[in-house]
Amino acid sequence: MAKSKFEYVRLFETEDRCLPNTWIVVRVDGKGFHKFSAEHGFVKPNDGRSLSLMSHAATAVMEEFKDICLAYGQSDEYSFIFRKGTQVYSRRSSKLATNVCSLFTSAFVFHWNEHFPTLKPLYPPVFDGRTVLYPSDQNMKDYLAWRQADCHINNLYNTTFWALIQKGGLSPSEAELKLRGTLAGEKNELLFSQFGINYNNEPEMVRKGTILVRRRTPVPLPSGGTREKSQIFREYRDVIGEDFWEENSHLLAA
Template sequence: MLSLLRLYNTTPQLSYILNPHKLQIMAKSRFEYVKKFEQDDRCLLGCWIVVRIDGRSFHKFTSEHLFAKPNDLSALKLMDVAACSVMEEFRDIIFAYGQSDEYSFIFDRKMSLFNRRSSKILTNLVSLFTSSYTYNWRIHFPNTELKYPPAFDGRVVLYPNTIVLKDYLSWRQADCHINNLYNTAFWEIVKSGKSHVEAAARLKDTFSSGKNEILFSEFGINYNKIEPRYRKGSCLFWIDKMTEKSPEGPDTVGEFITGGACKKPRVCREITVSHEDIISEVFWSNHPQILGQDIVNS
């Protein structure tokens, strides 16, 4: 009996089996008061939750890994893949927008994931995005060794209504256009033999029209015909597709009698990637399911 008691007290698994309430009792201690210092960081109900992830020190990272200028297609596709991984894992994300080294994820307004705790939402998204980016590196850069781990930071922002949310997304796409126009003109000037300082001086105080004129008159480039991915960024959202699937065997009485399996239409939910103008209302009118028909303008 004495040896059994010793085994009971020294073996947590056995003691829990014999007395499942003991583990809960043992977990309580005088140190538990420290939990009171934790902040309540639950996001306000009814608001749109947006998580924006940005590459940390990516100027150095892109230089070290010899990214093509002004845009590296493989790098942008890798960002899209990492974003898709996040959306596949967290199905409450209804839309994502990415450009350059950043991605914004919009959650369903009614989302209850992690009890809407911003710290849990942020850390889970940033860690998964970073690990997916690293994991898929070799697929997109088979001839370039990853010299050191990439890092991303992030932030959580709440937007009170759909109008403000759309303005946020318009701001990010406008930023994509402004940066890409400048970078395209800058690197064309550099490739023509000018230094970085000379290229920057040439573009200083120029408006969009001036940069467009330089590209067209000096380099024969019509900016509006450049790949939409570079000018508009990437939009990720869910679409429902009807598919026909034949089960391996009969799963209804009718199929059993006829000796065959009927093709049944199934709804398949998948992520689509597009490069469209989201500043215009045309996009949202064409895809009302993203934000919800009943709250498009609320």
Template structure:
């Protein structure tokens, strides 16, 4: 574009670059989803179709953006490897791309899960934020916090809606009944009053969904990360363009797995070392 006297307006633009050598988490939240779930009569306390729609949209985002190593859902958290240079780590580009891509797939895939409930305005929309974590231990603590939160909320909601739908209480009565109760007391209410064993509830409801890029055990990506030197970031910077393109293609070709499992204990991460660049931690 030719220079003009108006070009000075570009100086007002601001671009925030995210700190290098940090894990980037894009956390997405639905806007007004209490109203949306009521409008489309989502099943209480959990609507499996709604959760599977979220997972499908998250999977589509990961296929579009190979830099995302994994995602966790009740709401969705997308984790980008600390070595990622996606959009030169510009916060606005990363955030808007992930949120808009997720939103478009959520709307596009809606009819696959709610064929008898066509969408109408106001349409589903999402906002988001980017949070940075400097070490794999920080990242794991974040993921653990999210899964603990999933369990706490699901136990409360399961008990609350049992009191409402099966126990004949209204919302205020159910809230008052549960006020100040601990987990064991909620479990006792479910078992003694509704013959429900919370442990038998579906794992997708209790643990949420972890969606991750899965490589064959012989994958060079896995082997290279597992045996990488201490300064892994330097190694990546020395990759040739051809090597970088080969690695990008391996990310693209990797299968995407969805599990509803414990991500707090070490086992999940130890069996998938490529998800964390632990060799970068001090």
């Protein structure tokens, strides 16, 4: 088709291909979700509807991008791990980040009603995105461990914080003051002694976050017999430590 004399401006676009043979992680993060969850009256410390909607949106992303082998979500964030060798969008960093981010956002709004049937969103929710590269398997595992450790630290804090408010009758600033400088063991103790909550009995989904893992599994055929099919499984478990990786060694294959 005809081209204009202004076409030269395309030369100002830069290439941003990710280093080959490197794990590509795209993480999406809710923008201003503290405020968003307050304005929508999300249940504290964790709103199951919001978490299931997050995982629904993340699943939509994984269904679209077959080279995402693993995703991990907690709170208002989700991380997507592309296999090392992916060639999708020629590994262009901004293409990957914006596509994942846009699809996640779109699915989040699109499927909202299925998770919040009686609540309408007041305004369009926004997620930002970033691409980070990890050269070794250990670095990538440590990335996931970092997010899961963050989930644990935040959730223990939030569980105690909201117990002090909802059951202990403290104001938010009183609760914050009481928790300032406390260690994990002290929060566990406080939860148990004051509210009879054994933190380890809290649901794994909120303590561990959500793992979406792609796996090939046998699917029964109408004719009898089975065939292998790639499927996405949702799990709540440790990714810190080697058990997960031993059971999912296929993820580390090139």
